[in-house]
Amino acid sequence: MTRITVEIDDSLLHHAQRVLGTKTKVATINEALRLQAVRARAADIIAALDSVEIDLTGSADSFRYGGGRDLSSAEERARAPRVA
16 A cells, blocks of 8 residues: 555545545545546457457347347447437
8 A cells, every 4th residue: 555645626525425435535535546447447448349340240140049139230339329
């Protein structure tokens, strides 16, 4: 563990504490750092998956007896903006 002294915006810390559901300042800071590390790792994984071309045409005929789901437009649907 590293011990540091740093000035933190109290309003941001309080808001983060509410959002993260943490009880202490230390827990809030550690959870925020952990989440950033997870997000960065997820971004790396997505970038790796994005770098590989996958051809899903004909997928409806490839799964199980009698075929399966047509995944040929999965990438297109995944990249489409979501409407809430």
